[in-house]
Amino acid sequence: xxxxxxxxxxxxxxxxxxxxxxxxxxxxxxxxxxxxxxxxxxxxxxxxxxxxxxxxxxxxxxxxxxxxxxxxxxxxxxxxxxxxxxxxxxxxxxxxxxxxxxxxxxxxxxxxxxxxxxxxxxxxxxxxxxxxxxxxxxxxxxxxxxxxxxxxxxxxxxxxxxxxxxxxxxxxxxxxxxxxxxxxxxxxxxxxxxxxxxxxxxxxxxxxxxxxxxxxxxxxxxxxxxxxxxxxxxxxxxxxxxxxxxxxxxxxxxxxxxxxxxxxxxxxxxxxxxxxxxxxxxxxxxxxxxxxxxxxxxxxxxxxxxxxxxxxxxxxxxxxxxxxxxxxxxxxx
Amino acid sequence: xxxxxxxxxxxxxxxxxxxxxxxxxxxxxxxxxxxxxxxxxxxxxxxxxxxxxxxxxxxxxxxxxxxxxxxxxxxxxxxxxxxxxxxxxxxxxxxxxxxxxxxxxxxxxxxxxxxxxxxxxxxxxxxxxxxxxxxxxxxxxxxxxxxxxxxxxxxxxxxxxxxxxxxxxxxxxxxxxxxxxxxxxxxxxxxxxxxxxxxxxxxxxxxxxxxxxxxxxxxxxxxxxxxxxxxxxxxxxxxxxxxxxxxxxxxxxxxxxxxxxxxxxxxxxxxxxxxxxxxxxxxxxxxxxxxxxxxxxxxxxxxx
Numbered sequence: 001x002x003x004x005x006x007x008x009x010x011x012x013x014x015x016x017x018x019x020x021x022x023x024x025x026x027x028x029x030x031x032x033x034x035x036x037x038x039x040x041x042x043x044x045x046x047x048x049x050x051x052x053x054x055x056x057x058x059x060x061x062x063x064x065x066x067x068x069x070x071x072x073x074x075x076x077x078x079x080x081x082x083x084x085x086x087x088x089x090x091x092x093x094x095x096x097x098x099x100x101x102x103x104x105x106x107x108x109x110x111x112x113x114x115x116x117x118x119x120x121x122x123x124x125x126x127x128x129x130x131x132x133x134x135x136x137x138x139x140x141x142x143x144x145x146x147x148x149x150x151x152x153x154x155x156x157x158x159x160x161x162x163x164x165x166x167x168x169x170x171x172x173x174x175x176x177x178x179x180x181x182x183x184x185x186x187x188x189x190x191x192x193x194x195x196x197x198x199x200x201x202x203x204x205x206x207x208x209x210x211x212x213x214x215x216x217x218x219x220x221x222x223x224x225x226x227x228x229x230x231x232x233x234x235x236x237x238x239x240x241x242x243x244x245x246x247x248x249x250x251x252x253x254x255x256x257x258x259x260x261x262x263x264x265x266x267x268x269x270x271x272x273x274x275x276x277x278x279x280x281x282x283x284x285x286x287x288x289x290x291x292x293x294x295x296x297x298x299x300x301x302x303x304x305x306x307x308x309x310x311x312x313x314x315x316x317x318x319x320x321x322x323x324x325x326x327x328x329x330x331x332x333x
Numbered sequence: 334x335x336x337x338x339x340x341x342x343x344x345x346x347x348x349x350x351x352x353x354x355x356x357x358x359x360x361x362x363x364x365x366x367x368x369x370x371x372x373x374x375x376x377x378x379x380x381x382x383x384x385x386x387x388x389x390x391x392x393x394x395x396x397x398x399x400x401x402x403x404x405x406x407x408x409x410x411x412x413x414x415x416x417x418x419x420x421x422x423x424x425x426x427x428x429x430x431x432x433x434x435x436x437x438x439x440x441x442x443x444x445x446x447x448x449x450x451x452x453x454x455x456x457x458x459x460x461x462x463x464x465x466x467x468x469x470x471x472x473x474x475x476x477x478x479x480x481x482x483x484x485x486x487x488x489x490x491x492x493x494x495x496x497x498x499x500x501x502x503x504x505x506x507x508x509x510x511x512x513x514x515x516x517x518x519x520x521x522x523x524x525x526x527x528x529x530x531x532x533x534x535x536x537x538x539x540x541x542x543x544x545x546x547x548x549x550x551x552x553x554x555x556x557x558x559x560x561x562x563x564x565x566x567x568x569x570x571x572x573x574x575x576x577x578x579x580x581x582x583x584x585x586x587x588x589x590x591x592x593x594x595x596x597x598x599x600x601x602x603x604x605x606x607x608x609x610x611x612x613x614x615x616x617x618x619x620x621x622x623x624x625x626x627x628x629x630x631x632x633x634x635x636x637x
Binding site: 233234236237239240241242243251252255256258329331332333 | 390391392409410411412414415416418420422424425426435436439440470472490
């Protein structure tokens with residue numbers, strides 16, 4: 001029963017994905033018709049032939065979308081097509097094909113799933129190449145982002161969990177620190193960015209600081225809440241067994257509050273991953289967030305979408321890891 | 334008078350009543366418990382039984398008065414006083430066995446891991462928990478089994494005083510009966526001093542050497558100390574046949590049904606509130622009746 005439920009849900013997911021891709025493909029796929037060929041009037045044809053342009057050349061250029069005005073310029077050069085080609089084509093001579101004749105049809109600017117698929121395959125098969133500061137494999141870029149998240153997040157955990165313990169165990173600390181937490185918590189992590197850039201100076205450290213700040217609050221409040229709401233019976237068990245404060249914290253309060261703490265950690269890692277993309281867009285240089293911005297600037301929407309897909313998958317993996325941890329520390333009362 | 338093993342002296346507990354004044358739960362309560370004795374305390378809800386229990390456990394501080402055990406002041410919780418809570422208070426992330434070893438390791442820090450495990454399994458066995466069950470988490474055990482673990486944990490620590498706070502309150506009647514037997518079984522093997530709160534008169538008669546009766550609160554007091562004059566070993570089906578059983582039971586029912594109300598609310602007038610000893614023994618009367626049947630009128634006259 002459970003198995004068939006899993007199978008059915010997987011099939012439904014695949015069906016939804018397939019229909020989305022189909023609609024996407026149909027709406028964005030415009031067959032490559034090439035340049036729109038230009039039709040010349042009898043009169044124009046006659047004038048070009050008068051200027052010693054061969055009828056084969058006229059036919060070739062019109063099929064490339066070159067309009068009459070440009071044809072006249074080419075004709076006035078009085079050069080054969082071989083010579084023009086040898087010089088690098090008509091564009092090299094400053095004669096261009098009018099935009100409306102050469103541009104692909106509107107709508108195909110947004111990449112189709114097929115196009116993205118090709119790009120995705122290229123990225124997955126070669127994720128770690130380095131061809132320059134602005135052209136590195138997405139594997140490397142994700143690595144940069146992940147490293148920043150891990151460092152900022154770990155520092156936040158090292159501060160938030162012990163501090164949360166203190167706040168949770170001491171009603172005085174709870175009350176005294178609560179106003180600060182309540183004011184600082186709702187501040188958007190990116191609002192810290194200017195302060196960080198000004199005080200720290202270094203953009204790399206600033207993005208770490210932003211990750212640190214945004215990861216801090218969910219872990220801090222959840223740890224404090226989890227520790228403060230440990231059942232008094234369990235604390236009494238520790239007291240009647242004369243456990244030291246240290247041992248009580250480690251053997252009773254920590255396991256009792258662990259599910260709440262890990263929930264906070266899971267929320268934090270999600271926020272950290274959201275924020276690193278935004279921070280890298282601002283700071284630039286490396287990282288998957290920077291990649292998105294860079295590909296947008298280069299109008300490589302297909303590559304940008306691949307990068308976005310990578311962000312999503314990585315976020316999911318991080319969340320899954322913490323979901324596992326959550327299951328490992330869960331208990332039934 | 335020689336001091337008891339556990340002596341409660343002029344214990345007073347007051348709480349703020351929420352309107353700026355104070356509410357006195359009990360005042361100058363004074364009583365003792367002897368070594369190896371099994372004492373039950375009976376009273377209606379709100380009379381302060383649990384408060385007394387928490388003070389004895391060291392989990393709460395009285396407003397005034399002292400508790401002495403073995404001549405030493407009780408302040409703060411200690412491994413010398415084990416507690417079995419009504420809601421079992423097992424740590425849900427540990428298995429039954431680990432809940433016990435956790436306590437045993439705290440009590441005997443110098444023991445090896447092996448010693449701790451052997452000691453713990455032995456006590457789990459005493460309350461009928463063996464095999465696979467001891468490796469399960471509390472959530473996978475029935476209420477009765479959880480309370481067995483809790484009792485094993487308390488006894489395994491071999492405290493000088495064992496405090497039981499309505500240990501069978503949440504169990505069904507059948508399970509309660511079995512675990513009462515197991516409790517008596519462990520107790521008789523260990524000669525522990527036990528102080529137990531209960532609501533159940535029959536349970537108290539079955540288990541206790543002595544029952545303390547509390548009047549209703551506020552200003553509750555331990556009014557009577559009723560000796561259970563039924564010899565051990567007691568068996569739940571046989572004790573009802575004993576001539577003292579119904580006499581004691583009626584006395585207790587009378588007290589809880591009527592006199593606990595009549596005696597309540599009296600200020601202590603700054604005098605120690607000692608319980609009055611009650612000794613009910615019908616076996617002597619029976620002897621007399623038996624003698625009477627042997628037509629011995631003189632003896633009967635003396636007894637009157």
